[in-house]
Amino acid sequence: MGIRELKTFVAVAERGSLSAGAEARFISLPAVSAQIASLEAEWGISLFDRTRKPARLTNEGLALLAKAREVLGLYDQIGDAIREPDDLTGSLVLGSIPTALTSVIPKALLSLRELHPRLQIRVHHGLSPSFAEMLRNGEIDAAIISEPRVQLPNLRWEPFAREPILVIAPREAKGRTDEALLKAYPYIRFNRHFWVSHVIEEALAKRRIVLRETMELDSLEAIALMVAHGLGVSIIPVSHTSFLRLHRVKAVPLGRPPLSRTIGLAERVGNPKGRLTAALLDALNRAAAKIAKTST
Structure with missing residues (x-):
C-alpha cells in the first residue's frame, strides 16, 4: 500500500x-x-x-x-516541514458560495499563485449548509460560506468580508424605496435553502411585507437577467457594484439600517492543512479589502 x-x-x-x-x-x-x-x-x-x-x-x-x-x-505536511517557511506546497479542496466565485476568489487565487506557485487549489461551488456537512466528513478542506446561524460543532469560521443585501429591480422601475419596488413587481425568490434567504425572510416578516412570488432560482446571474427583462424584482446579496452595472439593474438597500451578511472561511478544528488555509485566508482578506475600496 x-x-x-x-x-x-x-x-x-x-x-x-x-x-x-x-x-x-x-x-x-x-x-x-x-x-x-x-x-x-x-x-x-x-x-x-x-x-x-x-x-x-x-x-x-x-x-x-x-x-x-x-x-x-x-503526508502533505512533510513537504512543508522540509521546505523554506514561505514556500507553501500541497493541495486544497475549497468550497464556495456563488457570490465569492465572482468577487474575492479570482483575486485571492491569483495572489496565491504568484506567492506560492506550487500550491494547488481546486474549487467547488454550492450551498453553505452542504459545505458544512462536507467539512465535517472531510470531503473538502475549507469553504467560503455565509455566517452560520448557529455554532457549527468542530468547525471554525473566520469572517473576511461583508456583502450588502439589495433589492434589485428593472432599471426603468419608478419605485424609490425597497418596499415600493417589492409591492409593485412580482417577486423572484433567491433559493430558500441558502442561509442568507432565511435572513431575508425574517427581515420581510418583521415588516409584514407580502410578496407575489413567481419564480425561485439559485443562480444570481439568472435572477439578474430575469429582473433586467422586467419580469420581477428580487432580493440578493451583491459582492460588487460591477454586478449591477453588468446586468443593467437598479438596486436599493433592504431595510434601515441596510441589511447585509458576513462571509468567511470555515474549516475543521485541527485541520492538518491549517498552514495552507491560513495563507488562503490572508489572500481572501487582501482581496476583500481591494474590492471594498473600489466599491466605495
Missing part, C-alpha cells in the same frame, strides 16, 4: 464511482480498478459493496477512508 493507492481510494470514495475517481486522479479506469483491488488484497477486505448501485463503502471501507485522510494530511 502506498500514497498513490490511498489517494485513488479517497478520490473514488468521495466522488462515488470508479470513473469519477479516475477523472479526478487523471488516470485510466483500469488503473483505478487495479489500485483498489491491490488495497483489498493487501488487507483481505472488501472496501466497496458492489451488490449495490452505485457501489457503497463497506464498514471496513469507511474505517480506511477516515485513516487514509489522516495519512494523506500528514
